[in-house]
Amino acid sequence: MIKQRTILKPFSMTGIGLHSGAKVSVAFRPAPENTGIVYTRTDLNPHVVMKCSPDNVRDTQLCTALVNDNGVRISTVEHLTAALSALGIDNLFVDVDAPEVPVMDGSAQPFIYIFASIGIQELNAPKLFIRVKRKVRVENEGKWAELFPSKSGFHLDLQIDFNHPAMDRDKQHFSMNFTGEAFASELSRARTFCFMRDVEYMHSHNLALGGSLDNAVVLDENKVVNPDGLRYENEFVKHKLLDAVGDLYMSGYSILGNFKAYKTGHDLNNRLLRALLSDTSNYELISFADKQDTDAEAIDFLDSKKSLTAF
Numbered sequence: 001m002i003k004q005r006t007i008l009k010p011f012s013m014t015g016i017g018l019h020s021g022a023k024v025s026v027a028f029r030p031a032p033e034n035t036g037i038v039y040t041r042t043d044l045n046p047h048v049v050m051k052c053s054p055d056n057v058r059d060t061q062l063c064t065a066l067v068n069d070n071g072v073r074i075s076t077v078e079h080l081t082a083a084l085s086a087l088g089i090d091n092l093f094v095d096v097d098a099p100e101v102p103v104m105d106g107s108a109q110p111f112i113y114i115f116a117s118i119g120i121q122e123l124n125a126p127k128l129f130i131r132v133k134r135k136v137r138v139e140n141e142g143k144w145a146e147l148f149p150s151k152s153g154f155h156l157d158l159q160i161d162f163n164h165p166a167m168d169r170d171k172q173h174f175s176m177n178f179t180g181e182a183f184a185s186e187l188s189r190a191r192t193f194c195f196m197r198d199v200e201y202m203h204s205h206n207l208a209l210g211g212s213l214d215n216a217v218v219l220d221e222n223k224v225v226n227p228d229g230l231r232y233e234n235e236f237v238k239h240k241l242l243d244a245v246g247d248l249y250m251s252g253y254s255i256l257g258n259f260k261a262y263k264t265g266h267d268l269n270n271r272l273l274r275a276l277l278s279d280t281s282n283y284e285l286i287s288f289a290d291k292q293d294t295d296a297e298a299i300d301f302l303d304s305k306k307s308l309t310a311f
Contacts, residue, residue, distance in 0.1 A: 002127045002288045004090040006030045008119030013110075015102025018076050018192075018216075019063065021209035024098040028115075031091035033125035036252045037084060039066060039074050043097040048072045052081065054250045054273045060266035062207055063100075064247055075100035078266065079192075082246030083111035086183035087120060090127060090252060106191035106215040107231075108242055112184055126287035132257030136282050138271045145244075145261035145272045154178040157260040158241045164195075166224050171234040174241055183245065189231045190238035193217035196225070244269050251277065253285070 012027040031038065037052035050056055050066045058067035065075035080101050084092065086108070094101075104110040137146035157175035160167075176182055194208065194216055202208040208216075217235060218225040232238050247269035248255060261268070276282050 003122040004033045004125045004127045005088050005120050005122055006032075006035075006091040007089065007115060008121045011114065011118050013102070013114060015104050016210040016215070017098055017100045018103035018106075018210050019100060019207050020098060022098060024096065024100065024102040026097075026101055027095040028118075029093040029095065030121070031093050033091060033123040035091040035093075037081070037090075037092050037094065039077070039094045039096065041072060041074060041097075041099075042095045044072065050074060052077070052250055052252055054270055054277065057247075057250055057266075057270045060270055062202070062266075064243075064250070064266045064270070065100075073099050076103060077101050078243050078246035079104070079106075079108045080111050080246070081249045082183075082242050083108040083115060083188070085245050085249035085254065086112060086180045086188070087115055088127070088180065088254065089115065089120065091123065103192075103210065103215045106217075107189050107239070108183075108246070109188040112188050126289070128253050128285050128287050130251065130253045130255050130257070130276070131284050131286050132255065132276065133283055134281065136272065136276045138268055138275055140268055140271075143261075143263040143265070143268055145259070145264040145268045147255070147272060147276055148258050148260070150256060150258045152256075154255050155258045156241055156244065157258070158237060158244060158264065159262050160237045160240055161263055162236065164219060165222050166219055167236055168233075172237050174234055174237045176241075178245070186232075187238050187242045187245070190235045190242050191215070191217050191231065192239055193219065193236055196220045240264070248273055256286075 007028060007030050010029045012025060014025045017024045039050045041048040050068055056066045057064055059065035063076040064078040065073050066077060067073045074096060132147050132149050135146060135148035155177050159173040176186055196218060213226050224230060247266055251273060
């Protein structure tokens with residue numbers, strides 16, 4: 001049986017909020033089977049609890065944010081969620097003392113590293129997968145994203161389209177078969193990026209107040225401003241794909257299917273996931289009694305020993 005997962009023991013970390021610019025502390029606690037990913041705003045009295053779910057994503061401006069009916073929010077969850085997807089963590093309590101998760105270095109790598117270091121435990125319940133049964137597509141002003149059936153595993157294919165001297169045209173497309181190991185080596189270190197021309201607008205709307213060269217790739221009109229340059233030669237498209245992995249894991253279930261997109265972002269990713277789940281003929285929830293029942297790629301990215309040693 002492929003089992004559900006949580007972390008081995010509690011731990012906490014601190015960092016800067018990308019949009020607030022304030023210090024943020026976040027604590028992670030193991031959760032029992034069938035709990036899902038549950039966030040709690042511990043700085044509020046009473047505490048406000050929100051479950052990771054596509055319907056609770058109500059703001060996608062420059063991040064993915066959970067927002068409840070009273071307007072309480074927890075922003076910038078996508079990099080953390082991408083790391084949870086890569087490690088196959090289904091159940092977790094996330095306690096945060098601010099309106100957003102710390103941005104760390106602008107990628108998923110710090111979360112991957114800490115979760116792998118602290119340890120992951122399997123729970124005595126079968127892991128559920130979303131198997132895509134028929135094609136679902138969303139579009140908006142020339143941008144599009146779709147999910148369609150796959151014969152094995154989870155395959156991702158994404159193209160961006162930026163006209164900038166630092167973004168080579170032949171490095172704006174990337175595809176991969178998703179496994180924990182592939183995510184760690186190919187995507188996890190890709191950082192969020194922005195253009196200097198947009199910074200003034202973002203600051204005027206109380207966005208990216210904590211952004212810096214320590215947690216983002218910044219571009220002026222001609223080049224990458226960061227002294228150390230890029231971590232991957234195609235870091236821009238890889239970060240967009242990292243975001244998509246996080247956005248598509250907002251259901252808390254690993255996907256078996258193909259994801260293909262052009263110029264997608266948080267809004268379109270969330271709309272695609274909602275469209276998939278809006279009709280039960282689009283998908284089925286499945287589990288595997290033992291490894292003989294599933295395909296090699298689904299097993300591969302959920303293999304505990306391989307996942308942990310890869311990071």
